[in-house]
Amino acid sequence: NGTSYPFEEWEQDQTLQTAMESSVNWYFQDLDAHIGRSKLQTYLKKIHYGNQSIGTDLSSYWLDGELKISPMEQVNLMIALYHNDFGFHEKNLYAVKQSLALSASGQTALYGKTGTIMEEGKNTSGWFVGYVEVSGHTYYFAANIQGKSHASGSQAAKITETVLAKLIPSLS
DSSP: OOOOOSSGGGSSOOOHHHHHHTTOHHHHHHHHHHHOHHHHHHHHHHTTOTTOOOOSOTTTTTTSSSSOOOHHHHHHHHHHHHTTTTOOOHHHHHHHHHHHEEEEETTEEEEEEEEEEEETTEEEEEEEEEEEEETTEEEEEEEEEEOSSOOOHHHHHHHHHHHHHHHOGGGO
16 A cells, blocks of 8 residues: 555555454454444453443554553463354354464364553563363463563563473473
8 A cells, every 4th residue: 555564564465364363463453343342342242352342443453552451361262162162153253263374283183362552662461362172172371571672462472382392292
């Protein structure tokens, strides 16, 4: 669209898969604008997403800390999503699950998504949320790190993957 973005990965057409992989904010901002505030609020309520607060700025509610959720709520969301307790169309649920796929080896697969909250130009909260499938069993996780700076989703993912590799050697 001619807009200059801060990351090269953002400077192209996107699919759900690529937008999730590179955390392409403009993709999700456009999606939210298309869905609209009222419908978006209905979906947040339907899936019991944290405090369900969109705030006044539809383009940044998940980036600026307006929308709050606890690690346990994140885990419960992952469980409900995995089992489609929300009754979403199977093809849509499949697309979301595929967009969360990070790695697979043998009978082990890792699914997850990072997220970073930035305040005053500094990364103050990092998330890594997802699940691991191991030999027919599924384990869910949510990691959140916080700090005055450098608390990013990628840092939360590194920490979580280190812990998971010790618990589940087939992830290494």
